[in-house]
Amino acid sequence: MTVIVLSGPIGAGKSSLTSILSKYLGTQPFYESVDNNPVLPLFYKDPKKYAFLLQIFFLNTRFHSIKAALTDDNNVLDRSIYEDSLFFHMNADIGRATKEEVATYDELLDSMMKELEHMPKKHPDLLVHIDVSYETMIKRIQKRGREFEQLDYDPTLEDYYKRLLSYYEPWYENYDYSPKIKIDGDKLDFMASEKDRQEVLDTIIAKLKEMDKLPEDWTPSHN
Numbered sequence: 259m260t261v262i263v264l265s266g267p268i269g270a271g272k273s274s275l276t277s278i279l280s281k282y283l284g285t286q287p288f289y290e291s292v293d294n295n296p297v298l299p300l301f302y303k304d305p306k307k308y309a310f311l312l313q314i315f316f317l318n319t320r321f322h323s324i325k326a327a328l329t330d331d332n333n334v335l336d337r338s339i340y341e342d343s344l345f346f347h348m349n350a351d352i353g354r355a356t357k358e359e360v361a362t363y364d365e366l367l368d369s370m371m372k373e374l375e376h377m378p379k380k381h382p383d384l385l386v387h388i389d390v391s392y393e394t395m396i397k398r399i400q401k402r403g404r405e406f407e408q409l410d411y412d413p414t415l416e417d418y419y420k421r422l423l424s425y426y427e428p429w430y431e432n433y434d435y436s437p438k439i440k441i442d443g444d445k446l447d448f449m450a451s452e453k454d455r456q457e458v459l460d461t462i463i464a465k466l467k468e469m470d471k472l473p474e475d476w477t478p479s480h481n
């Protein structure tokens with residue numbers, strides 16, 4: 259079968275959809291290190307001090323997941339490595355990383371991506387992007403309730419999140435490592451609505467069939 263990677267801003271629903279999709283496909287989910295990430299709370303407390311360290315932490319953990327996920331043929335990952343660079347460049351643009359840190363990161367990422375060329379697959383088979391507005395993003399961040407991501411923890415996060423959304427739009431348009439589809443995360447409540455969930459799953463399955471990554475007579479797993 260296939261390697262599918264989710265993308266989208268903070269709180270878009272990537273982990274949630276990764277869980278739903280991997281159960282439906284009967285494949286293995288891979289989640290980003292968040293709750294066991296010791297650098298993330300430090301970053302939100304002092305972004306300028308910890309932006310580079312956080313990026314190295316994510317790059318390292320993401321690289322391990324990708325290597326595991328690309329080795330066998332049957333996985334869903336809850337964020338792409340391509341978005342890490344978006345995050346870091348955005349942070350650098352607002353003065354949270356020096357140009358030396360950016361150059362070092364870019365070179366390291368490039369070397370690590372070259373390592374992936376030796377893997378059975380170099381890139382995912384499909385990118386599933388969840389598109390959300392600022393209002394939806396904030397609602398989901400509040401619902402999930404990680405303290406350091408809340409606007410009352412740091413009011414400057416409003417600008418940070420709006421900027422992040424503005425970087426995602428061109429990023430998705432320019433993404434060309436694999437076929438891609440966009441899910442309307444404002445409209446489709448795949449957590450609460452069975453009908454919306456099925457619509458999202460049907461869209462993904464139809465795309466996989468169109469790409470010959472699933473047989474026409476494929477039926478869902480009931481894991």
Ligand SMILES: Nc1ncnc2c1ncn2[C@@H]1O[C@H](COP(=O)(O)OP(=O)(O)OP(=O)(O)O)[C@@H](O)[C@H]1O
Pocket residue numbers: 266267268269270271272273274275290292336398399401402443446447448449450
């Ligand atoms: N389509 C949806 N409709 C309603 N609620 C949703 C939807 N998707 C996710 N949620 C809720 O929003 C919150 C954030 O979702 P989730 O953790 O899956 O986002 P994420 O994109 O993985 O976030 P992050 O980038 O921070 O890892 C959770 O509380 C989840 O239950």
Ligand SMILES: Nc1nc(=O)c2ncn([C@H]3C[C@H](O)[C@@H](CO)O3)c2[nH]1
Pocket residue numbers: 268290292298301309312313316341342343345346349407
């Ligand atoms: N600075 C920075 N760089 C990244 O590559 C990156 N990837 C994820 N995150 C933050 C967003 C959510 O709070 C939380 C979960 O996605 O982690 C990142 N932050």
